[in-house]
Amino acid sequence: MELKSLWVRTMKKTRKRYLSFHLHKEGPAIKDEKHLSNAIWKNLLSLYGEVSAADSKLFLVEFDGDTGEGVLQCTLSSLEKVITSAVLIGSIGTTNVSFEPKKTSGTLKALRR
Amino acid sequence: MSSIDLGVSMSDSTSLESFIEMASRLGLTGLAAREVKGPLTETVHGISLLKRTDLKGRTLTSIKKQVSKMRPQSMILAVPLTSVEITNWAAGDNRIDILTLDPTRSNRFRESTARLAASTGTHLEIQFAPLLDSIGLTRSKIIKTYREAVGIAKDSGMSVILTSGAKHPLYLRSAMAMRHIGQLLGMDSKYAEAVVSRTPFEILAQNKMKISLKYVADGIEIIVGEDDEEDP
Numbered sequence: 001m002e003l004k005s006l007w008v009r010t011m012k013k014t015r016k017r018y019l020s021f022h023l024h025k026e027g028p029a030i031k032d033e034k035h036l037s038n039a040i041w042k043n044l045l046s047l048y049g050e051v052s053a054a055d056s057k058l059f060l061v062e063f064d065g066d067t068g069e070g071v072l073q074c075t076l077s078s079l080e081k082v083i084t085s086a087v088l089i090g091s092i093g094t095t096n097v098s099f100e101p102k103k104t105s106g107t108l109k110a111l112r113r
Numbered sequence: 114m115s116s117i118d119l120g121v122s123m124s125d126s127t128s129l130e131s132f133i134e135m136a137s138r139l140g141l142t143g144l145a146a147r148e149v150k151g152p153l154t155e156t157v158h159g160i161s162l163l164k165r166t167d168l169k170g171r172t173l174t175s176i177k178k179q180v181s182k183m184r185p186q187s188m189i190l191a192v193p194l195t196s197v198e199i200t201n202w203a204a205g206d207n208r209i210d211i212l213t214l215d216p217t218r219s220n221r222f223r224e225s226t227a228r229l230a231a232s233t234g235t236h237l238e239i240q241f242a243p244l245l246d247s248i249g250l251t252r253s254k255i256i257k258t259y260r261e262a263v264g265i266a267k268d269s270g271m272s273v274i275l276t277s278g279a280k281h282p283l284y285l286r287s288a289m290a291m292r293h294i295g296q297l298l299g300m301d302s303k304y305a306e307a308v309v310s311r312t313p314f315e316i317l318a319q320n321k322m323k324i325s326l327k328y329v330a331d332g333i334e335i336i337v338g339e340d341d342e343e344d345p
Contacts, residue, residue: 024135024138024139024283025283046248047252080293080296083289083290083293084296087290088294088297089245090245096281096283097283098139098283098285098286100139100286100287100290101287101290
């Protein structure tokens with residue numbers, strides 16, 4: 001019982017954050033969202049190291065390759081690092097891009113409000 | 114949060130339209146570039162276009178010659194950090210708005226220069242385009258140079274501005290994105306926000322006043338009353 005409550009308390013400490021963004025692009029559309037996700041991961045790894053990248057729990061919730069609109073999820077403690085890493089992406093493959101962070105929120109519902 | 118990008122490097126004036134469009138999409142309110150033709154300030158599609166001049170020359174004499182000519186013709190006047198002689202002169206001259214740090218050059222940004230610049234209100238310009246172009250060790254070295262320079266400027270009371278140095282419209286970043294880049298370069302959140310969304314507007318307001326015909330020197334203006342104007 002004690003172990004369970006300890007586990008619950010530990011889990012609550014890793015708070016999630018959602019970030020809505022717009023990916024401006026020039027060139028071929030980024031159809032596969034994995035390319036964007038990989039680009040952010042690579043930058044995060046390069047800038048802040050393996051431990052920070054792992055702790056970020058970065059996950060691309062949704063991304064529309066045509067409009068460039070998307071939402072990503074990460075931990076609250078790594079939000080600033082994730083945004084910085086994404087903002088410093090200059091290109092994905094042959095497509096020049098500009099990552100524009102829009103809004104952050106604790107829930108998807110509030111993000112879309 | 115809005116901002117003005119005071120350092121854009123367009124390849125030619127024909128790409129101005131695409132820069133304006135991108136700036137508008139990102140919520141920027143102004144751009145300063147060498148390629149801006151016409152008046153010192155002009156508003157196109159809600160974006161203020163400011164004429165910027167980067168003074169370049171091998172010797173101090175050649176730079177000094179350009180200043181008096183270019184100051185009335187430019188809203189933003191910048192000098193790149195080169196030799197100690199040129200840098201210290203530019204830092205001490207209040208006609209110069211910006212000292213531009215080039216991370217690829219070996220010229221060190223000194224504390225004495227920063228203190229001098231702080232006394233005259235000259236700003237240190239950090240361009241983030243090199244960070245978008247590089248990765249790994251190269252980027253790490255650029256970040257090191259920038260972080261050291263920002264630290265020296267902050268400690269000496271010198272004001273810092275963050276610009277894109279963008280040669281392509283997609284190298285522009287929104288104010289929120291620039292704030293995060295500022296934090297990467299060693300600024301705390303509030304300082305980075307001021308650097309992005311307050312300092313450029315202050316420079317612009319100050320220069321508009323300086324360029325006006327009524328300005329004589331800091332704190333001295335020609336004030337003409339209505340009665341005086343009517344007199345022959």
